[in-house]
Amino acid sequence: MFAAENGLKGDPRLQAISDAIRVVPHFPKQGIMFQDITTLLLDHKAFKHTIDIFVDRYRDMDISVIAGVEARGFMFGPSIALAIGAKFVPLRKPKKLPGEVISEAYELEYGTDCLEMHVGAVPAGERVIVIDDLVATGGTLSAAIRLLERVGAQVVECACVIGLPEVKGQRRLNGKPLYILVEPREIDGCC
């Protein structure tokens, strides 16, 4: 569900956030219009708006964990966690976390990948928000939800800055609410 349909219609911050995102055509391959959030991170005001919107939403929802998906989820998650007094839990690619981990596989276009979390990071019953910069097919976020639910955590919502058309109209992912700030930017004259 997009922020504009959920209480933030006409909020000028959403336009500022959208304007700060850069589109890079044909990355990582032909036909993909990559939504580059690094330019958002260079715009201090717009970056702050991004964090503020998520903080305002989650501050009173009794959230104890923000789980961020490597690596761009790390750029947004910790600031939200700090502001709402929650823990930050990194969800990482295989073999990066040094301690004992649990893993969840997920499908790629070709083959599979894996998301890992430290054992003991999230006790059962804790209320969690999963954060990433962008949701496309939802494969990675779905794996994150499964990982957290396996340890008995309650995933309250998945939060993303950008939501691609594949998820447009979907209010839920794996039964979990999805909260998205902006749609992808387009390039003028794009094919």
Add this chain to the structure above:
Amino acid sequence: MSSPDEQDPRISKISSAIRVIPNFPKPGIMFQDITTLLLDTKAFRDTIDLFVERYRGKDISVVAGIEARGFIFGPPIALAIGAKFVPMRKPNKLPGEVISEEYSLEYGTDKIEMHVGAVQAGERSLIIDDLIATGGTLCAAIRLLERVGVHVVECACVIELPELKGRERLGDKPLFVLWPSLKGLFGLHYCFTIDLIATIGEKTRQPLRQQVLK
């Protein structure tokens, strides 16, 4: 480094929130795991506050964070001091035009990349990572920023492993760390085997160092 008496009281809590994992990623290495610090909301808050208190009002316009754990500490600092956050990434991750800097590993080389145009000549920058070991990655990051005319004011890390001499490798670039490698509660000093020293490319043979402090 200030003596324990002068040390900010928040630092011992931060240090005790860091978990040591022996023999990761390989035998002989005592890995400093900051993920447990991120689970301690007060200690994580204090970590960020200590950096923010140091750098606020110092006309820093760029906080550059090294992939991936630098991405955890850098953005909250950048937001608090009004600076941009610039991710410095492994090859082929950044989508736009990049500049790259190579650096040596034990065997072979690696590269760190930054987007062209992310920073402007004359800007004042910090570089953030969770930990400094040999200093190889930080040095590459410094070179990358200086190549585009940025003034690197300081490198900032949560933890330093002094035996690996990263501070010396940085040369005249200041380094600020919250915690040296001495672990708080039981005063365990890190054991570095001759093997480890060889594996990081050091040519000097140092005796096995083992020291338990009170």
